[in-house]
Amino acid sequence: xxxxxxxxxxxxxxxxxxxxxxxxxxxxxxxxxxxxxxxxxxxxxxxxxxxxxxxxxxxxxxxxxxxxxxxxxxxxxxxxxxxxxxxxxxxxxxxxxxxxxxxxxxxxxxxxxxxxxxxxxxxxxxxxxxxxxxxxxxxxxxxxxxxxxxxxxxxxxxxxxxxxxxxxxxxxxxxxxxxxxxxxxxxxxxxxxxxxxxxxxxxxxxxxxxxxxxxxxxxxxxxxxxxxxxxxxxxxxxxxxxxxxxxxxxxxxxxxxxxxxxxxxxxxxxxxxxxxxxxxxxxxxxxxxxx
Numbered sequence: 221x222x223x224x225x226x227x228x229x230x231x232x233x234x235x236x237x238x239x240x241x242x243x244x245x246x247x248x249x250x251x252x253x254x255x256x257x258x259x260x261x262x263x264x265x266x267x268x269x270x271x272x273x274x275x276x277x278x279x280x281x282x283x284x285x286x287x288x289x290x291x292x293x294x295x296x297x298x299x300x301x302x303x304x305x306x307x308x309x310x311x312x313x314x315x316x317x318x319x320x321x322x323x324x325x326x327x328x329x330x331x332x333x334x335x336x337x338x339x340x341x342x343x344x345x346x347x348x349x350x351x352x353x354x355x356x357x358x359x360x361x362x363x364x365x366x367x368x369x370x371x372x373x374x375x376x377x378x379x380x381x382x383x384x385x386x387x388x389x390x391x392x393x394x395x396x397x398x399x400x401x402x403x404x405x406x407x408x409x410x411x412x413x414x415x416x417x418x419x420x421x422x423x424x425x426x427x428x429x430x431x432x433x434x435x436x437x438x439x440x441x442x443x444x445x446x447x448x449x450x451x452x453x454x455x456x457x458x459x460x461x462x463x464x465x466x467x468x469x470x471x472x473x474x475x476x477x478x479x480x481x482x483x484x485x486x487x488x489x490x491x492x493x494x495x496x497x498x499x500x501x502x503x504x505x506x507x508x509x510x511x
Contacts (some may be wrong), residue, residue: 237474249484302498304481339437
């Protein structure tokens with residue numbers, strides 16, 4: 221049966237064949253999109269900031285966030301980070317782009333680098349009060365292992381806050397560009413799983429209310445909602461139905477879409493059987509292009 225996660229279910233819904241390659245055949249790829257690398261770097265900085273002992277009483281400058289962010293890029297960069305062919309062609313055909321003797325790769329990687337800075341800037345503006353983070357943060361990157369129905373779920377929650385009235389706020393950071401609508405937020409399976417963690421964990425006894433939050437850092441958009449008991453019941457049925465589909469699948473057909481351009485498993489895919497024609501830039505070429 222194995223353990224499930226939101227990422228695992230989402231992978232199946234995007235492409236059953238990718239699910240099989242990644243989770244059943246357990247084929248590993250060291251490739252990573254520049255968008256995913258940027259998102260990981262932002263999450264890493266926020267985790268490190270909120271892991272500082274006695275944070276409420278420590279002055280934290282925005283320059284410190286930027287220093288951590290730049291260090292992450294320099295230390296974690298490798299030549300397996302790619303730009304998708306779709307994004308490459310999009311920039312190539314965009315007449316508004318001014319190249320100034322820079323390559324398409326340099327332009328887009330620099331854009332991602334700057335977008336990560338914008339994410340951290342928006343976070344700092346929302347949560348920092350004159351240099352101090354005053355929130356009562358219970359946990360960051362909270363690791364969980366719970367049961368929903370007969371199935372075991374694992375994962376991490378970006379951040380969990382609790383106020384003086386025993387109200388818990390679950391905060392999930394997003395570095396993508398398309399915020400949910402409120403209606404879609406209430407149907408989000410990832411947030412449902414996180415809520416079940418709070419409801420069923422011994423670490424969170426006596427909770428009066430649970431507020432679910434998505435912070436779209438790049439767009440500076442903050443969305444919040446709460447679930448009714450009826451909504452929770454429907455979400456549980458939905459997530460269990462997703463797992464039943466996975467467990468009953470004997471074929472795992474591929475599902476071609478624009479997301480194929482960000483897939484690492486072209487060689488293993490029955491529809492591709494070639495290398496993903498993604499574009500890469502080496503470390504020196506990128507960092508030497510920065511001002």
